[in-house]
Amino acid sequence: YVTYLNAIHPDDRHIIHETIREVLSPGSTGHYEIQYRAIGVADSQERWLEEKGRVLLDDAGRPARFLGTILEITERRLAEDALKKAKQDAEDANRAKDQFLAMLSHELRTPLTPVLMTIASLQRNHDIPDNARRDLEVLRRNVELEALLIDDLLDLTRIAHGKLELRNDAIDVHASLNYALGVSASDLNEKQIKVQLDLAAKEHHCWADAARLQQVFWNIIKNAVKFTPARGQLRISTRNDAEHYIVIDFTDTGIGINRELQPRIFDAFEQGGSGVTNRYGGLGLGLAISKRVIDLHAGKISVQSEGRGTGATFTIKLKAMETSLLEGPAYPLDHDGSAEDSAEILLVEDHEDTARALRRMLENAGYQVGYASTLASARDLAAKRRFRLVISDLGLPDGSGLDLMGELGDSGQLRGIALSGFGADSDVAAAKAAGFAEHFTKPVDWERLRHTIHRLLDRRG
Structure with a gap:
């Protein structure tokens, strides 16, 4: 037994001890099947062995000896380990690819929001001549097409992983x-x-x-x-x-x-x-x-x-x-300019162009806007003013909009709209779990945002 035990890899000897203790315990079937490493006496090479056996009892029912077989399975274990590593490498590569595509999507989407907002603002100017208005419409449609092309690339990955x-x-x-x-x-x-x-x-x-x-x-x-x-x-x-x-x-x-x-x-x-x-x-x-x-x-x-x-x-x-x-549209197509238009909104966005365009559109719509570009400044503003709604980017320099919504939404009085360049289902779910009522993936469509704001501020909603 000592010779047998000494041939086993020091890190695997506990397998032998635990197996012997288990098969000799009351109620055990006496059968066992284990795998462990052994060190060759002649060449000191490490080998994988598979041992199957059972305990033989004497006439008095006491353990007498072990009977079994030992097979070398080094090649099989190496193949299994290689397969596991290849699978893990593939999963790591897929995760890295997904993360890259998500980040690429974010970087491509973010600049499109201020473009769309600026176009929407100009289109609301009644003094713009018809030919310029037509040009703005061409710009708007092509920016929206760009967003759809980004979606196509990401959707292919979602489909491949069953995540659409x-x-x-x-x-x-x-x-x-x-x-x-x-x-x-x-x-x-x-x-x-x-x-x-x-x-x-x-x-x-x-x-x-x-x-x-x-x-x-x-x-x-x-x-x-x-x-x-x-x-x-x-x-x-x-x-x-x-x-x-x-x-x-x-x-x-x-x-x-x-x-x-x-x-x-x-x-x-x-x-x-x-x-x-x-x-x-x-x-x-x-x-x-x-x-x-x-x-x-x-x-x-x-x-x-x-x-x-x-x-x-x-x-x-x-x-x-x-x-x-059918109960009608999810949001009113228009509204009567009620007092909700003057509600105070906290806008939290660190992308300067997006913040400027969004703030202008909100103020032109009659809302009182408090602006912050960081989590800390948003907290300070929220402590000083009574906001009815927060519109926040999720990725901020000093934290997350998810944390902000979790803090501000505790009272139950403040509704929230999340903005993000990340639009996977998991991103939407995380925003909803943090307390946001809605999640908008950039680029943001102003008309949809306007209707959503009115619906969330409407006391009847």
Whole structure:
């Protein structure tokens, strides 16, 4: 036994002692299976061994000896360790990639907010001539397109990890289609593509994530623009089928899709062959993301084309809501300029351009704004004034907006809106857990922010 024990690696001898103690204890089956390292007597090499055995008892029921087998499993253990390391390395690489993409998204999104806010402020100036107003509209749409492109890159990663989630509400599909057309208007006009709308569905509301649904519509319209020659046509129609689904058809007069490619058209990076990719550019992510989004809505998306030169029809089916379930929009489309307009709002934002643009828009809307760029100065302001609402960036130089909301929201009187360049579901959940009523991912749309502010300040809300 001493020779046997001395051959075992010093760090693994406790395995032997513990096993002997366990198999000799009352109630034990006497069987054991263990793995440990041993040191070769001749070559002093470390080897992995697997030992299986049992205790043999004498006639009196006392332990007499051990009977078992010992197998060398060094290669198997090395292979298992290599596999574990490779898996850990892959997980570490995925985490690093996710963190990089999240940070990249934050850095790309943050400068877009002051641009959109400045455009919105200028558009509210009635003295601006029509041609300048049209130019501002082009700027606004293209900034929004930039934000959507950032979303596409991040969504691909979320889809791969099964982390793409929805924030559903009652959505007017017709309104979403019109919005997507508005975002794409400059591209449609540039190629002189004629758009025909036939929104015939009587049941045109569904339970969906508004931003995701608009993203799908925009992706399909963008594809139609890309693959349709100048002065072509795009027809968008809706109808209800017998199963109370809303059916949306996008029919273009573009280059069409070969039949053999249609089953792969919703795969990532697939655009219909390398020739198409080289000629028309793009990453080929839009349709793959669109299919996943529609799948998450328990809907269907399909394509039909007779082949090259015949155009294509993309069809989306979503379960329609019963009209009786609708309670109106999530926020009022307008309000009567009530006393809530003069409420005091604490704005906490360390990005100077974003803070300046947001503060100007809030003050122009009639709100009293207290501004802080750090967590410490926000605390000081909150101690001196009675704010009704806090709008705070989450990443501050000396702390987090999450901590600020946790402190200020204890009374239950202060509502909060979080601003962040990070828009993953975990980021939204963290903001809600800290006490924020809403989370806005940059770039911030002023009209949506304005409606949300009014809703949160409305005592009836």
